[in-house]
Amino acid sequence: MPIDKHTGEFIDLTEAKEMTNSYQAAFPNEPKCFFLGSEKLQSVIDQDGCIGLRMYRAFDVVRNEQNVVIVGVDANGNDMTSGLLLDRSEICPNSCDPTSPLS
Numbered sequence: 001m002p003i004d005k006h007t008g009e010f011i012d013l014t015e016a017k018e019m020t021n022s023y024q025a026a027f028p029n030e031p032k033c034f035f036l037g038s039e040k041l042q043s044v045i046d047q048d049g050c051i052g053l054r055m056y057r058a059f060d061v062v063r064n065e066q067n068v069v070i071v072g073v074d075a076n077g078n079d080m081t082s083g084l085l086l087d088r089s090e091i092c093p094n095s096c097d098p099t100s101p102l103s
Contacts, residue, residue: 003077005051013101020102032096032103034068034089041070047083049074058087065091 011019024032044053050072058069070086071079096103 003052003073004075007052017101024103031066032092034091035095036068036070036086036089040086044070044072044084044086047072047080050080050083051075054079060087067091 052073054071054073056069058067060067
């Protein structure tokens, strides 16, 4: 399936809650989510030729924790690895919204 700047689908809260709760039940010891600031994400998106983001699951051996590496993607579907790479998110359960139906 080809990718472009329109790839992805919006879902409603019911589906989002079902999906996140199912994941958390299946993987109770895994991080629930990762937070990255909008300025950092926008900097990756604003790179010339960037049509979207790719998120790689990662493991930080220094911090001994899972994380994500964010990289811009160009119109050919290639990772923009010579550009900005984003990591070091804040991880839930350390940084969570306790009132969210998603957690």
